[in-house]
Amino acid sequence: MTEPLTAQEVSGAAGALxxxxxxxxxxxxxxxxxxxxxxxxxxxxxxxxxxxxxxVMAAFPQLFTSTDPYFADLAHARExxxxxxxxxxxxxxxxxxARTIYGARSSxxxxxxxxxxxxxxxxxxxxxxxYSGGSLDAxxxxxxxxxxxxxxxxxxxxxxxxxxxxxxxPYLVVVGKVVLALGLLGWPNIARxxxxxxxxxxxxxxxxxxxxxxxxxxxxxxxHILPNSLAAVIVVSTINLGAYIAAEATLSYLGIGxxxxxxxxxxxxxxxxxxxxxxxxxxxxxxxxxFLSLTVLAFIMLGDAVRDALDPKLR
Amino acid sequence: MxxxxxxxxxxxxxxxxxxxxxxYVMVFALGDPTAGRCGERPCPANYVAKFKADYxxxxxxLVQYALYMGDVLRGDLGTNxxxxxxxxxxxxxxxxxxxLASIALVxxxxxxxxxxxxxxxxxxxxxxxxxxVSTLFVISIxxxxxxxxxxxxxGVRLGIFPVTATQGTWSQLILPGFVLGSISIAYVxxxxxxxxxxxxxxxxxxxAKAKGLKPSRAVGVHTLRNSLIPVVTFIGADFGGLxxxxxxxxxxxxxxxxxxxxxxxxxxxxxxxxxxxxVCLVVVYLxxxxxxxxxxxxxDPRITHD
Numbered sequence: 001m002t003e004p005l006t007a008q009e010v011s012g013a014a015g016a017l018x019x020x021x022x023x024x025x026x027x028x029x030x031x032x033x034x035x036x037x038x039x040x041x042x043x044x045x046x047x048x049x050x051x052x053x054x055x056v057m058a059a060f061p062q063l064f065t066s067t068d069p070y071f072a073d074l075a076h077a078r079e080x081x082x083x084x085x086x087x088x089x090x091x092x093x094x095x096x097x098a099r100t101i102y103g104a105r106s107s108x109x110x111x112x113x114x115x116x117x118x119x120x121x122x123x124x125x126x127x128x129x130x131y132s133g134g135s136l137d138a139x140x141x142x143x144x145x146x147x148x149x150x151x152x153x154x155x156x157x158x159x160x161x162x163x164x165x166x167x168x169x170p171y172l173v174v175v176g177k178v179v180l181a182l183g184l185l186g187w188p189n190i191a192r193x194x195x196x197x198x199x200x201x202x203x204x205x206x207x208x209x210x211x212x213x214x215x216x217x218x219x220x221x222x223x224h225i226l227p228n229s230l231a232a233v234i235v236v237s238t239i240n241l242g243a244y245i246a247a248e249a250t251l252s253y254l255g256i257g258x259x260x261x262x263x264x265x266x267x268x269x270x271x272x273x274x275x276x277x278x279x280x281x282x283x284x285x286x287x288x289x290x291f292l293s294l295t296v297l298a299f300i301m302l303g304d305a306v307r308d309a310l311d312p313k314l315r
Numbered sequence: 316m317x318x319x320x321x322x323x324x325x326x327x328x329x330x331x332x333x334x335x336x337x338x339y340v341m342v343f344a345l346g347d348p349t350a351g352r353c354g355e356r357p358c359p360a361n362y363v364a365k366f367k368a369d370y371x372x373x374x375x376x377l378v379q380y381a382l383y384m385g386d387v388l389r390g391d392l393g394t395n396x397x398x399x400x401x402x403x404x405x406x407x408x409x410x411x412x413x414x415l416a417s418i419a420l421v422x423x424x425x426x427x428x429x430x431x432x433x434x435x436x437x438x439x440x441x442x443x444x445x446x447x448v449s450t451l452f453v454i455s456i457x458x459x460x461x462x463x464x465x466x467x468x469x470g471v472r473l474g475i476f477p478v479t480a481t482q483g484t485w486s487q488l489i490l491p492g493f494v495l496g497s498i499s500i501a502y503v504x505x506x507x508x509x510x511x512x513x514x515x516x517x518x519x520x521x522x523a524k525a526k527g528l529k530p531s532r533a534v535g536v537h538t539l540r541n542s543l544i545p546v547v548t549f550i551g552a553d554f555g556g557l558x559x560x561x562x563x564x565x566x567x568x569x570x571x572x573x574x575x576x577x578x579x580x581x582x583x584x585x586x587x588x589x590x591x592x593x594v595c596l597v598v599v600y601l602x603x604x605x606x607x608x609x610x611x612x613x614x615d616p617r618i619t620h621d
Binding site for chain 2 (some may be wrong): 046142143145146147149150152153154157158159161162163164224246249250253254255256259269270273278279282285290292293294296297300301304
């Protein structure tokens with residue numbers, strides 16, 4: 001990530017008039033500067049560790065539990081936490097701990113892929129609109145306005161209502177539908193950000209110089225514009241990742257996101273949240289909620305930390 | 316000002332057409348609008364034929380859409396599963412949801428702005444850290460968890476608030492309104508804090524202080540007014556979140572409002588009601604955003620609407 005930033009490095013080095021004290025900082029790019037800041041931020045480390053744990057949990061749930069999350073024993077239904085089942089049992093007699101560990105996968109999959117979807121489509125459209133300007137810009141911006149005008153949850157409900165899933169739908173297809181719904185409604189946010197960053201970067205001298213040297217638009221975008229306008233988009237995407245995980249849980253809670261037999265924190269909370277159930281078996285609600293909130297918290301904290309590192313003005 | 320309003324109204328038209336067309340295509344063309352109208356089995360052919368004729372589904376897509384929008388503009392959103400007019404159902408429930416949303420907005424503005432101001436003027440001190448950390452936690456907890464827990468604690472255990480808000484009176488809606496606004500309260504206070512901190516460094520604030528103004532006036536009048544501009548923008552944009560969130564809140568507290576109606580329509584797979592309700596909510600959202608845009612000029616005289 002550091003090579004494309006040479007133009008900035010050069011101007012930065014020329015501006016630094018105290019080479020004796022700044023010797024160690026020489027050649028610092030935006031990203032290595034940000035990394036130096038991040039390393040000193042405790043919030044960054046807390047969120048990074050949490051995210052690492054949840055990613056491992058999503059990829060290899062067997063590492064955390066040997067209990068089968070689908071095994072249900074009605075005799076144990078709604079039993080409180082005990083030595084055999086740390087988090088107790090749910091309404092069907094599933095082990096809540098195992099269900100909670102296996103639930104990480106759905107949330108992480110939806111969050112990561114919805115974010116990637118918005119990042120790719122949003123950046124592509126944003127760069128096209130910002131770089132080309134004119135009628136293509138107007139067309140893409142108006143298209144974005146249309147999707148932007150539909151609130152995330154309402155639009156998600158509508159899309160998932162149109163393409164319903166049932167018991168026979170394969171797991172990945174159900175996840176894919178939720179990703180598609182969130183991605184379709186989320187991309188204009190990124191596209192707008194990217195477009196305005198591109199408009200800021202485009203008039204810079206190094207872009208003009210590259211064009212004067214005969215670089216093709218593709219090369220100018222890839223090696224000059226993209227690296228210099230990526231910062232804001234990455235920060236917002238990290239925070240959005242948390243928001244998408246929360247949105248998936250909400251949609252599942254409403255009964256139109258993920259469907260059983262898929263295991264998800266949103267579904268578990270939905271099953272546990274009848275008023276009678278909360279009184280009788282609060283552990284069913286508590287543990288998936290804690291895991292869900294910690295995941296969302298981790299991504300928001302990471303986004304905040306990265307923003308502080310990239311934009312020292314805000315400190 | 317008049318010219319600006321007109322231009323904004325004209326700009327809204329393509330967005331309105333685009334969104335309603337998108338919603339219409341999704342439910343009536345891509346989806347199967349008769350799915351679920353006959354229970355857990357496919358509808359008989361003659362019912363499908365009658366439904367298609369009633370909703371002009373045999374016409375080309377653009378004609379269908381134009382006919383549907385013509386009906387919508389006349390206030391007719393079709394009839395739902397039970398043969399009731401969707402627009403009448405919505406009109407009957409609208410006051411409840413409006414009450415709920417306004418309670419949420421009041422909480423957002425009162426608690427959110429004051430917490431943000433307290434944190435902003437005591438930057439780096441205990442109050443600032445308390446607000447920053449506690450809002451971060453509130454933002455991370457999904458609204459349906461907050462709702463269920465507060466319902467249990469304040470409704471069932473302590474008995475301070477009613478457990479459900481079936482009649483939708485103001486006093487019943489206080490707790491649901493707080494739940495609906497909870498995450499936005501956190502966002503508003505963080506935004507107010509950031510914006511206040513930025514503005515407190517500005518030259519005009521230093522000038523005001525140098526002139527000998529009391530700190531309360533320098534912060535309260537000079538800084539706060541400018542700091543609230545992004546907050547107002549956020550509240551306008553967040554209104555869509557409130558409309559969506561109302562579905563969850565109204566489900567938890569059994570509020571008989573527009574959100575609860577939408578939730579039940581989804582459960583009953585009642586496509587006509589779902590489209591009608593979502594179209595209405597999106598239009599309300601767009602109009603609110605327009606009003607917020609026009610409100611900028613009042614807060615910040617530097618913004619002229621020419």
